[in-house]
Amino acid sequence: MGRIKALNCAGCGVFSCDQGLREKGPEWCPMHSQEEVYVEAFKEYQKPDIQTLALSAAKTEAAGYCKWTRVEEVMEFSKRAAFRRLGIAFCIGLRNEARTCKRIFEANGFEVFSVVCKTGGRDKGEWGLSDEDKIEKGREFEAACNPVAQALLLNEARTDLNVLVGLCVGHDSLFIKYSEAPVTVLIAKDRVLAHNPVGALYCARSYYENKLIPSDKRR
Template sequence: MKCHLCEDRGCYREGKVCVESSNNLLLPEEEMKILKTASLIEKEFYCKMTRIEEIVEFSKRMGYKRIGIAFCIGLFDEAKIVADIFSKKGFEVFSAVCKLGSVDKDIFNLPKLQDGKEAICNPVKQAEVLNKKKTDLNIIIGLCVGHDILFQKYSEAPSTVLIVKDRVLAHNPVGALHTPYHLRRILEDK
């Protein structure tokens, strides 16, 4: 499939079938609940709620009680705000910062940003810590590319992304697709 090349997007409104599929998705009960809850929130709050509000509403409707936050140390203030929001909405909040365990990069012979001690990011440990707390949902705030992948792989709870790290564009990666300067530079052959 190369859906990104489609000209008519007939699957959206016209019911065009490009890939045969049954009308009843064969999902486990919990995953079907996630799908239905997401669809209800989309219907009720489309263009009315921010992403953080949608995550709060989704969590309430799913009956989640324990929220985990896996965050980059560079977004410490934002993680505190998110934790405060969820706490005030009645959730029990746990968090795990990326530098958890403070393992020096020298141990793995990893490149450093500066001289001296520098801790590696530890997304597997972040997932382990939140797994031990039996979180119902984990929220990712600014984990690096690759670290976010490892966190999601090892997280036992479903996870969603609130903030995607983009140090150049104030954590708004879609800005690169809508800014001619950045887009030209990205598309250049080097």
């Protein structure tokens, strides 16, 4: 069991950390009790590869704040970090978006390697899934998503940065776990909300409240 019993920054109404007033946080703030964590984190930032990522990210944020789209930010971050080989791990349902992404990256001087989620061509039954667990019941062959292979192939390509384009929830987790290169998300899949998952949060107190919050927990 972890040493920290609770972390509740999402419930904080102070955010003194944003003002550099570490002592002003609520009593349960980890800044009061977990100083060793922050010391350890700062040491990590001194490692050359981690420092490159951190500084490149901060410089990209400052330079493109409210000006650059996320696609532009991915490219600008990559340039600042001296990344030239970009991997795209994409869902077959977003193959057109992946193709457009590849074209944009290549037009800006990057070498691009892309891998579709269905690579390997294995049926879901081979993974231990029953017919009931398939999207189309009774279908003779339904290709399984293969995020581990996507990651391993991009590892073999020695990519500098891997970009996720619409991988399923959980499949994205597996990809990130096995990817040797840093990973960023360009598109987070949400089939219902046109791949804009934050829309559900914006509507959590109105249209989607009955879908997301049990009736006895609503305010």
